Amino acid sequence: MHTVxxxxxxxxxxxxxxxxxxxxxxxxxxxxxxxxxxxxxxQQKDVVELTxxxxxxxxxxxxxxxxxxxxxxxxxxxxxxxxxxxxxAFEREFYLIPRDTSASIGALRPGAAFPFTAWQELGxxxxxxxxxxxxxxxxxxxxxxxxxxxxxxxxxxxxDGPARSVRQIAHTISDAILLQQAxxxxxxxxxxxxxxxxxxxxLDGTFEKRDVKHVYIVDYDxxxxxxxxxxxxxxxxxxxxxDGRTLAYTAYSPTGADIVLSRIYEGLPLQRPxxxxxxxxxxxxxxxxxRIAFMSTRDGQAEIYVMxxxxxxxxxxxxxxxxxxxxxxSPSGAQVAFTSTRSGRPLIYVMNAADGSDVRLITPDESEAxxxxxxxxxxxxxxxxxxxxxxxxxxxxxxxxxxxxLITHGEGSNESPAFSPTGRHxAFTSTRxxxxxxxTIGRDGNGIKQITREGNNQTVAWxxx
Amino acid sequence: xxxxxxxxxxxLLVGFTVSCAKRPPATTPPPPxxxxxxxxxxxxxxxPPAPTPTTTVVEDRTVVPVVPDEGVSNRPxxxxxxxxxxxxxxxxxxxxxxxxxxxxxxxxxxMRKNQTWAITIEGHADERGTAExxxxxxERRALAVKTYLVSLGVAADRLRTVxxxxxxxxxPGHNESAWSKNRRAHFQITSK
Numbered sequence: 001m002h003t004v005x006x007x008x009x010x011x012x013x014x015x016x017x018x019x020x021x022x023x024x025x026x027x028x029x030x031x032x033x034x035x036x037x038x039x040x041x042x043q044q045k046d047v048v049e050l051t052x053x054x055x056x057x058x059x060x061x062x063x064x065x066x067x068x069x070x071x072x073x074x075x076x077x078x079x080x081x082x083x084x085x086x087x088x089a090f091e092r093e094f095y096l097i098p099r100d101t102s103a104s105i106g107a108l109r110p111g112a113a114f115p116f117t118a119w120q121e122l123g124x125x126x127x128x129x130x131x132x133x134x135x136x137x138x139x140x141x142x143x144x145x146x147x148x149x150x151x152x153x154x155x156x157x158x159x160d161g162p163a164r165s166v167r168q169i170a171h172t173i174s175d176a177i178l179l180q181q182a183x184x185x186x187x188x189x190x191x192x193x194x195x196x197x198x199x200x201x202x203l204d205g206t207f208e209k210r211d212v213k214h215v216y217i218v219d220y221d222x223x224x225x226x227x228x229x230x231x232x233x234x235x236x237x238x239x240x241x242x243d244g245r246t247l248a249y250t251a252y253s254p255t256g257a258d259i260v261l262s263r264i265y266e267g268l269p270l271q272r273p274x275x276x277x278x279x280x281x282x283x284x285x286x287x288x289x290x291r292i293a294f295m296s297t298r299d300g301q302a303e304i305y306v307m308x309x310x311x312x313x314x315x316x317x318x319x320x321x322x323x324x325x326x327x328x329x330s331p332s333g334a335q336v337a338f339t340s341t342r343s344g345r346p347l348i349y350v351m352n353a354a355d356g357s358d359v360r361l362i363t364p365d366e367s368e369a370x371x372x373x374x375x376x377x378x379x380x381x382x383x384x385x386x387x388x389x390x391x392x393x394x395x396x397x398x399x400x401x402x403x404x405x406l407i408t409h410g411e412g413s414n415e416s417p418a419f420s421p422t423g424r425h426x427a428f429t430s431t432r433x434x435x436x437x438x439x440t441i442g443r444d445g446n447g448i449k450q451i452t453r454e455g456n457n458q459t460v461a462w463x464x465x
Numbered sequence: 466x467x468x469x470x471x472x473x474x475x476x477l478l479v480g481f482t483v484s485c486a487k488r489p490p491a492t493t494p495p496p497p498x499x500x501x502x503x504x505x506x507x508x509x510x511x512x513p514p515a516p517t518p519t520t521t522v523v524e525d526r527t528v529v530p531v532v533p534d535e536g537v538s539n540r541p542x543x544x545x546x547x548x549x550x551x552x553x554x555x556x557x558x559x560x561x562x563x564x565x566x567x568x569x570x571x572x573x574x575x576m577r578k579n580q581t582w583a584i585t586i587e588g589h590a591d592e593r594g595t596a597e598x599x600x601x602x603x604e605r606r607a608l609a610v611k612t613y614l615v616s617l618g619v620a621a622d623r624l625r626t627v628x629x630x631x632x633x634x635x636x637p638g639h640n641e642s643a644w645s646k647n648r649r650a651h652f653q654i655t656s657k
Contacts (some may be wrong), residue, residue, distance in 0.1 A: 208651070210633045234632055237597070254655050255585050256627045279627055281600050295600070297626070301608065302601035323601035339598055346598040370595035385595045392595060415596055429596075459596060 050154035066130035073134035087174030193238035198455030222451040248283035273311030293327035317356035383417035421464035549652035559605035573617040591644035603628030
């Protein structure tokens with residue numbers, strides 16, 4: 001029973017992974033006995049539903065190095081454990097015992113019983129133990145999550161994939177454990193898109209010194225950067241389609257700005273659905289992926305428009321002599337939030353997506369607010385950039401209560417928030433290191449993490465898968 | 466394997482030929498922008514420092530449309546773009562003040578004398594506004610300049626606008642001296 005998942009490597013059920021299962025069994029024969037686990041969480045009917053027991057507020061996890069079945073898999077064994085550790089730590093659902101602390105237990109040895117007592121003494125409730133075997137460029141990985149108190153495996157899965165995908169495999173394991181143990185969708189396999197001047201290319205044909213800015217994508221943890229754009233000019237504000245296969249962004253030429261759609265995994269020609277009069281900026285896909293909201297100056301000043309992804313059914317949503325900028329969709333697609341200067345300064349408004357009716361100001365007390373980003377369900381929040389003194393911080397508006405909370409607190413200038421697909425994290429631009437970089441942070445303002453370091457990076461979007 | 470070696474050899478030879486042919490003699494003026502001589506297969510021997518060839522100048526005159534105007538039409542775009550001065554704005558404002566109107570008026574004179582120019586007016590903002598709102602502010606600045614140019618008799622269909630928000634500061638500094646240079650409408654001649 002082999003399945004190829006969307007990331008291109010194979011998973012298989014625990015029972016079919018005989019060779020590696022035997023390797024694990026010699027580490028702990030007791031663990032193999034009762035369960036016949038299925039690797040795919042989509043097929044969890046076969047899985048014995050088990051959640052790790054804990055006495056504390058947070059379950060305490062340890063992730064020791066995966067055991068290399070053969071010597072040339074040692075590096076992968078370390079990488080798998082470290083990436084998995086970082087992924088689980090990122091979600092902040094469990095307490096992660098530092099890896100140098102858990103290293104005192106020593107490597108699991110074939111033939112030895114699983115050292116439950118030692119782990120219990122270290123305070124671990126759960127231990128993720130894995131083996132990795134390398135055959136040429138292919139990896140086979142078996143993973144168990146042990147409940148230390150009950151001394152049994154509560155999660156067991158096998159994974160096959162190319163060695164170059166070792167981080168993706170670890171991300172997949174993390175999401176599977178998080179789903180089983182916390183009933184939560186993880187973001188370990190998602191990606192961030194943003195713009196960067198890291199290539200240090202200069203624009204041709206102008207006497208001013210101008211840096212080319214490209215669209216880049218990276219894994220959610222900043223690894224595996226890939227450049228998406230080839231035009232040596234300015235590109236801004238990427239937005240992911242809900243299926244994660246298309247990026248829309250603002251692409252410049254010497255004579256204007258237009259919205260470009262790039263099917264990033266297929267190499268198809270770029271599409272320009274808004275091409276026409278005026279300049280077109282700031283595209284955002286609707287939650288169902290069928291429409292794009294954007295800002296355009298085709299009617300003489302900045303207004304909000306909606307079109308189908310192929311450019312048909314164009315509708316103008318705003319009609320005001322002041323500027324209307326940077327739209328974002330509500331989770332149902334029924335409403336659009338946007339920035340407008342209609343009250344004399346940029347503030348955030350909400351309107352109906354069908355016809356632009358029922359316009360409502362939601363940030364009357366801000367001195368300046370911009371770049372609203374609506375969270376996915378079940379949260380119903382709008383993150384935005386807010387002026388706080390001379391510079392900017394990220395704030396979040398709770399649609400149900402109208403309450404606003406601060407996410408950043410004046411560390412540099414912080415702008416352009418984007419929600420993770422689960423709504424539990426935000427990504428944004430910050431100048432706190434002296435250059436412009438992408439950071440992620442929990443929706444409660446804790447757990448800040450720097451994602452980019454090379455060049456200047458800005459206007460991030462978080463993929464939904 | 467043999468094929469690979471052949472290809473590599475050919476690539477190396479071609480690369481060598483091109484790089485030889487491309488290297489300009491030290492004293493030759495920049496080549497004409499339009500009609501560069503085709504690169505031939507055999508690399509000519511590196512010429513000794515030669516007196517300035519007159520052929521280049523002749524070619525240059527023949528390819529440029531005859532629009533006599535103080536000699537400016539013959540200059541490359543990058544040169545010409547220095548003739549059109551930027552207009553500066555107050556903080557968070559898209560209104561042309563007296564100094565701004567004087568600059569745009571003088572640019573309008575040049576545009577009327579060079580009727581073939583197509584011009585893009587770029588609106589720029591300083592870094593103190595937010596990235597997204599600054600795109601609208603830049604558009605507003607560019608459109609204000611366009612409106613004024615049209616009122617001075619420059620045909621609207623020669624003028625395009627675009628906003629670069631705060632993405633292309635003229636001065637990368639973080640003080641008022643830099644910001645005042647970055648709040649601007651910049652003029653680009655996109656064809657002559």
